[in-house]
Every structure is written in structure tokens, then in C-alpha cells.
Amino acid sequence: MSSNVFSTMVRRYMNGNIVLQIVIGLICGIVLAVVSPEAARSAGLVGEIFVKALKAIAPLLVFILVMASIANHQKARETHIKPVLVLYMVGTLIAATTAVIFSFLFPTELNLVAAEVSQTAPEGVGEVLNTLIFNMVDNPVNALVTANYIGLLTWAVGLGFGLRHGSDTTKNVLQNMADSVTFVVTIVVRMAPIGIFGLVTSTVATTGFDALLGYSHLLMVLIGAMLFIALVTNPILVFILTRSNPYPLVFKCLKESGITAFFTRSSAANIPVNMSLCQRLKLDEDTYSVSIPLGATINMGGAAITITVLTLAAVNTLDIPVDFATAILLSVIAAVSACGSSGVAGGSLLLIPLACSLFNIPNDIAMQVVAVGFILGVLQDSAETALNSSTDVLFTAAACRRAERK
Template identity: 70%
Template sequence: MTQQHPLLRLINRTSLVSQILIGLIVGIVLALLAPEWAKSAGLLGNLFVGALKAVAPILVFVLVTASITGHKQGQKTNIRPLLGLYLFGTFAAALVAVLASFMFPSNLHLVANTADVTPPGGITEVLQTLLFNVVSNPVKALMEANYIGILAWAIALGIVLRHASDSTKALVSDLSDGVSTIVKAVIRCAPLGILGLVASTLAETGFDALFGYAHLLMVLIGSMLFIALVVNPLIVFWKIKRNPYPLVFTCLKESGVTAFFTRSSAANIPVNMALCEKLKLPKDTYAVSIPLGATINMAGAAITITVLSLAAAHTLGLQIDLGTAVLLSVVATISACGASGVAGGSLLLIPLACSLFGISNDVAMQVVAVGFIIGVLQDSAETALNSSTDVLFTAAACMAEDEALLDHPVVSRNV
């Protein structure tokens, strides 16, 4: 029997999170000491994100199909309470953003419109885009990573295949296991990917452009941290009646860190599914809830839309009453749920929210341009919150229904 190389033994003994932190530190040092090499290291990051984005659509399609195909009559999936958690969490985030904006109002240095993009004309258009994504061609949905369309086709195919022969069901299950194995191999490359992403980002952009928007960033990121460390734990405690912080910190550490650097909820779907498997959550639930959460669980997006819209109103000297602010929270919640159906994500939904205050589209698009300037941190923090909350709420809903899951070391240990 061949002996394993000492380096491989060390890698296998070291946790993936520890390896990612090492990659993060090496990336920062490389950017500081050798900027040109750091820019070249960006290839590693781009390859890693590209691999995750490539494998995520087929993973979701196969996993959801296999989950529904093998679903037994009467077995709980917990999807209904999860939908409630997703929507409530997004609305709570919008309310927190309103309060933060009132307490710490931001002034914007409005810039020329450099974004050659067209925002949606209203909530109706956002929802219409979402509905058309449901009936998208399945091949096109896979190619464009349209997860609403992928979910719709996977659910439909899974329901039909529930009446298939046992050999067909076994084939679908084996296919799911095969794709999952490939995903695990891709995730093992995360330390190198994070190293490349951090090194190239610091070497190419730095953070000089962000200093002028330090106050705005503090309100945005402060609101997101408040949701992650206060509001979400309260929601989880309400569901599982246990200390929520071990689970919260696990989700932030193993999902949020990766999402922060990839800046893509879609790319983080395989990471989240691997974490759900590690937490021993039922595959029937997380196979659907994780891609669904990547589409409609958008607390970070709701905060971005709300804070930037109220910052624009404050800059223009508009007085916003509490009723209008609450209405903005509702609009931000609905808009955030449809953000994935709009090219450009949450930033392009800012003009829609600004229209509540009578702010012209020209001014609103300048606010969008500001959003692109601070996007290095804003989008990273937003994605980390959105993606880690997908796993957190999935785990909370499953543990509330199955007390045996509460004995998992992640939940039962003390902080």
C-alpha cells in the first residue's frame, strides 16, 4: 500500500476553513509585496468562481430532481415555513436599514452616470421578469443560470419521475451523487481561489476609492452585521429554542466567508449544499431551499436598496415620514426577491425605490453609479449575508421539526 505524501496528509488534516484563512492571508501579503504577481494570481480566483458557476446549475437541477423523485409520501420537506422565514428575514432587514438610515443619515457625492444600464420600470416589470423566468426553456435556463427556471423544470421532472421504475430512480440518484462528488472536488480548491481573488482585487483596485464613502459603507455594512449577529440569531432562537450563535457562526464561517470573496450567491450554492450535508439536514429540504434562497432570500439586497434610496432622499433634502419609510421596506422586500431576475442585481432596483420619493431617474442612476464604486465591499458583504442566511434558515426550519438534529455538535456546543 502506497504511503500518502506528507503534504497531502497535512492538507487532509487541516480544515477547509483554516485553509481558506491561510489563502486569504497569503493573498493580502502577495498584493502588498508583489502587486504584479498578485494581478496574475487573479487567474486562480477567476477559474475557481468559473468552476463553481459552471457546476451550480447542473447540481441544482440534478439534486432537486433526485430529491423529489425519491421523496416518500408523507415525508416533511419544511419548505412552507422556510418561505415564511425568507420573506420575514428580508422584510426585517429592510426595516433595520430604514432605522439605520434615520439614525445615521448619509450624504452622497453624486457622480456622472457611468453605468450603461437600464433599470426596471416598476415592481410589475420585476415580477413579470420573474414569471417569464419560470417558463424559460430548460436548456437556456441551465446556460444562463436562471435558478427560478431550473427549479421549475427540476420540480416538474421530479414529480413525473416519482412514478418511474426503481432502476430509473436509482439512475437519477447515482447521477446526483456523481455531480455532488465533482462539486466537492471543486470546493476543495477554495483556498487557492480565495488567494487569487483577494490578491488581484487588492492589487488592482485597492480601497482608496472607498474612503470618500466611508460613512455610507458603515451604515450599509453595520446594518448587515446587525442582521447577521442580532436579528437572525433571534429568529433562529424563536425556531429552535436553543443558543443560536454556534449555528450562526458556523454558517458565517463556512458559507459567508466564501460568499464574501466570490460575490456570487449562485457560485456559493455548492458550498451551501455541502454545509447542509455536513449539518446532516434532510436532502429533500436543502436541495430545494438553497437554490430557492439564492433567488428570494435577499436581506442584503433589501438593505442596499433601502439605505441608498434614503441616502439619495437625504442628499436632496427630502423629508421622509415613517409611513413612507415602511412602504419603502415593503417595496425593497418585493424588489429584492426579484433582484436575481434583473441584470445588475440589487443596484438596478434603486431607481424603482427612489421613484417613491419622486426622485428623477437621472439622479437615481447617479446613485446606482455610487453603488458600483463601493461595490467591492457592498456587494461582498451583501452576498455573504444573503448566502449564509440561506443555510441558517434551512437548518433552523429543519431543526424545529426534527429535534434529533439539535444534538449535532454545531448546535449543542457552547460558544
């Protein structure tokens, strides 16, 4: 193959429709997993490399972009962070309340069996909030290495405000660095079709879906609640803010952010994808450079649903009487706790024992519920991350478009 032909193929790939390419990668991945599971497991390495690259570039992207945006921010120019934060909080609370309603309408029980879960769950809401505060003052180098986004945002905002008093040359260097990191992110994101091909082949070949059949009712409640949030309550919130048809924006966010988040199963890894989408939507950079990484940490509607539904399933299994008011209290705790869940695969599951403690459920039983959550993780955690991550862009876009209407 000549170099000209190769460069032409690369150029066509880079300029092609990424969503169509992802769909083709999905189909090819499923076919390979069915035809040759052994080859599919080997192909999973490509997916791991893709996720690793996303996770590697995301902390640097957040730190540089936020710092450069604040340093170069014009004093007369308004940002739209406040309405985005309100949407994050309201959306998460509505999601948790919806999970309570779905759990009462479609009660679920679990077959609890002893299972080992290596991670340690937090013991109370105070511990969750305490962790958040300490993450804010983490060593900036350590925050960059460990992908502590709360710490990165804190230091980036502080340094950004300090550098606003710097020379124009310094500000230009920062902006050039931000542009360079954004360019690298664009290259990594364009590898999504190949990466998702590897992820889906590995998932289907290794896990399959036989283990999920026994939990089909629970899965339907979980995913049904998440679909209700994505297609009903989120569009209502966007309509209230923008006074325009929300569904074109909703479907664009689900298509271009939700699909990659579904397979990476990490809100943190999907930050570069969301940043790239915000840029294509021509949103205010000063807003999305902060709201997107912040959303990956505190906008956890999907996590609130998971915590609430699985906890109430444990309550039903143990025949613990619970009234609707107590369940709503659980939804508030779930919403607060969800803000402290990590932006990695399965992060919300470790907060289930915290919610279970409200009903005096022993920790060993609560950890069995967590184990059930990991069994469901193939679909539950994927759908949860897709909802969380696509909502980050949706709410940011809604706030920016509301400001444009004024």
C-alpha cells in the first residue's frame, strides 16, 4: 500500500461521521465476539488502550483548560456556571426520587449470596463529604497523577485567578498549551470507533449476558428509571430553561456522549469526549471547561438511581417495612452520596452500604447487595455512566443557550 493511499484512508477516517463509525465498530465487535470469542478477548486490548488514553489525557486537559480559561477570561464576559450547578443538583434529586417511585411501583427482591467485594465502602454521609473536602486541598501533583478532579479544579481555579494578573505573553502561552492539549484530545476521541470495537468484543466474549437473566426484573427497574430521566425529566428541565424543543439536543448528547460513556463506563474517561462535543456545539468555553469536569464528579443522577433501587430491593428482600416518606429521605441521602461517588466504573455501588445503614441493614448483607451490583455492572453501570455523562453536556448546553436568549 503506497503512502498516498494510506494517508488518504487516514484522512477519510478522521473526517468521517464518528457516530456511524462507532455503530460499525459495535456491529463488528459483536460479530467477532460471537464468531471467535478467543480472538475477541485479544481484541479487547485495543479497548483497554483507548480507555487508558482517555484517562491519561483527561486530568491534564481539565487542569490546563480551566487554568487557561480563567486566566484569559475577560471581566465583562459572563459565565453560566450557576444555572448548570442548579440543574446538576435538581436533576440528581429528581433522579433519586424517580427511583423511589419506580421501586414502589415495581417492587424487587434479591437472591443474596455470599460474595467477596474487595473495596471498602464509606460508613456515613459525613465520611463522603469529608473526602470531598480533603480532595479539594490535595497536593496538585498528586491530584494530577491520581485524577482527583475536585483537587484539579480547585488548584486550576486558584492558579487561573492568580495568572489573570500575569503578562499577555504568559496568558498566550497558557492558551497555546490549552490548544495543544485540545488537539491531542481530538486525536484520541477520533479513535473511539476502534476503542469501542475492542471494548464490546471483550465484554460480550468474556461476560456474555447469561448472568443477567436472573436479575432481569431488577435491571428493567434500574434501566427503566434511567430512561425516564433521560427522555422525560431531563427534557422537561431543559425546556423550562430554554423554552424550546429539547429533544434534538437530548438525542445529540445521548448519541455523541452517551454511546462512548456506555462502553468506557467511566465519567472521568468521557471528559475529553464531552469537551470535544461542547466545542462542536459552540458552547461558552469558560463555562464548559469547568462544568464538564465538575459534572463528572457531582452530577450523578444515574448513581442516585442505582443506590436507591438496590437499597430498596434489599429492604424488600429482608421484609423491612418502609413508608414512602422514609424512602424519599433515602433518595435525598442517595443524591448527596452520589455526588461523592468516584468517576470510575462501579463507583456508585460502594455507596449502597451507606444507604442501607438507614434501615439498619448489617454491613455484610449490604456488601452482598454490592456484589449483586457488580454482576449487573455490564448493563447497569454502562447505562448509569451514559446517563450521567450525557447529562453533563445537556445541562451545560441548556444553560449556555438560555443565556443566548437573553
